[in-house]
Amino acid sequence: MMSFFNKLTGRSDKGPPKRVLTSDMHAHFLPGIDDGASSMEESLFLIKKLMDCGYTKLVATPHVMNDFFKNTPEIIYSKLFEVKEAVVAEGWDIEIEAAAEYYLDEWFMGMLQNNNPLLTFGDRYLLFETSFINQPAQLHEAIFLMQSLSYKPVLAHPERYVYFQDNFEKCAELYRNGVLLQININSLSGYYSTPAQLLAEKLIDKKMVHFAGTDCHALKHVKALELSRTKKYYTKLLDSELLNYAL
Template sequence: MKRFFKNLFGSEEVAEESFSTLGVDMHSHILPGLDDGSDSLERSLELVQVMKSLGYHKLIMTPHIMSDFYRNTPEGIREKLALLQNAVKEAGIEMELACAAEYYLDEGFLEKLDTGQELLTFGDNYILFETSFLNEPLNLREAIFKMRSKGYKPVLAHPERYTYFYGKFDNLVELREQGVLFQPNLNSLTGYYSAGAKNIVEKLIDNGMVDFLGSDTHGLKHTDSLQRVLSSKYLSKAFALPLRNSQL
């Protein structure tokens, strides 16, 4: 059931009850002790429980992999996944847990592509990647070409947060035409990150340029904000798009 509320102009708008329409979150930093997300198994358990209360039944957790800061490996990530899976089972929480990664587009990532190293993907060989928020990488198109030539389906994490796209929406259209899928962050719908990010995510939704929606949960501050997202009129508009979350 959806809730209705009056906006400032007196007209009715729809508020979602939960994120059960999505069901699956494919971008978070809930695995313990791997990056700037959860710092303990206890906090990870708490976050899993909160995500369940928000309507999710599956979490695909995506720790950062960055050459300079977070040198995570598939083996290390799977080890923490198994640890959390056991803890969730012991706690009696019904939640399916899986892992992938959020790859930072740097030379280390390109080297992994060139040398055929194992990369953590989700779903239909989707690979989640991010870039600098301020400066467009000179090798962005090269990396996209390499990912696709290796059989990966590139998913750009939070495209609305890259300031180098502000005022250049056509560049996002161009990336999509090159085969890049887009995953905005849900909290951008409330202006959590910035007014600019909110403007871009609304434009992406208006133009049908959203393939996945992710929570990008690092901690309780993000899950608290997700409660406010449920009242966003753009959330209902996004849910009307052919999102791929439920297929994962």
Template structure:
């Protein structure tokens, strides 16, 4: 009887029709796909997993990846053109961005409209070393401009782990939604990150889910890994919610 509860399933079996809302598949503009060929290789592997709908989210990070609507739009156009030439119109991609929350981000909000996942939902991230000292100011500014911030991979901010759910609940109260990385569930970033991911799932604090794919090996891990039935049951509603709420192709 005990072995029944320990049984696991391949994660890939749940990904058919998944809308990936966090990935780095556009070529040559951040630390994801370096070339158009890399982008197409990633999309081919995604297709093998049953995933054909994407919101690409290249980094916008002033010191490292100073992207803007033009650079992102040009990279998106290259991929769409290549897909048309490959006769794959069923692969659908739009572009948003993953914004680093820092002083530059505050200044950017004053100058231009942010690239959103859908309507006013915007993907944001923080440094892995510490939260921005003006985090409250940033979140307040987002809200006053009617944006809905989705915090990317909250499980990966180790400084958030120290007080169980307190820090996370505070961010929720300030209007943040949370997006979990599928790779975190698989232990890709280490045991502590995996345990934080499980903790957030168990406390029903996760709203959306994404792959955060940068390289082919990330998709290969999704393809080959198994997870418990408990975790499958927890992520199924999140996979569905991506499409229900962030529906760019409906």
């Protein structure tokens, strides 16, 4: 029989409690500013679905990309304020913050070179992404600039980049150089591709994953989470030293 102490702490007589992921640091639910939620109604729908998955803190990371999504801190914070007001009106108990997912292009390089204010989450974590096919020529320069400005670069979904799938050493080099790696939970079920799943599993095996994100844009991603969270590598991921737990 479970002891009174164990009931209080959530432990069982069969072993230590399982970790639970309650903070998501990569999602696209701010309405109407990127390829995520298109309306406040859809934004609230996604937030509620993520709450149903056990999340109590969500960090919105809208795309910042010169050719498509020219989001600024002012635009992002304005939408964040609207969403937070709507969440309060619903009476939901969830923490909502915002940062950004910066695409490594000439615009982003210019912002780094000019030391323009960039949106971060947690301990100056700066989320960025690259082309899925080719490694950008300025990748290492961008990382150097981020670190020189006291940002902590977080590479979004490295498992999805073909240039890492074809050459794991390139990914390992970034890890050794202090780049934090964030995998998408849905990669664990092969949602994006089998190569992405295999690379995500390899990163978990080698204890190279710092963050796990939903990268939620729409209902289809929340539905995919249901399957992804049943995979053995999801349990293995939760047992690793994720920085999500400190957010």
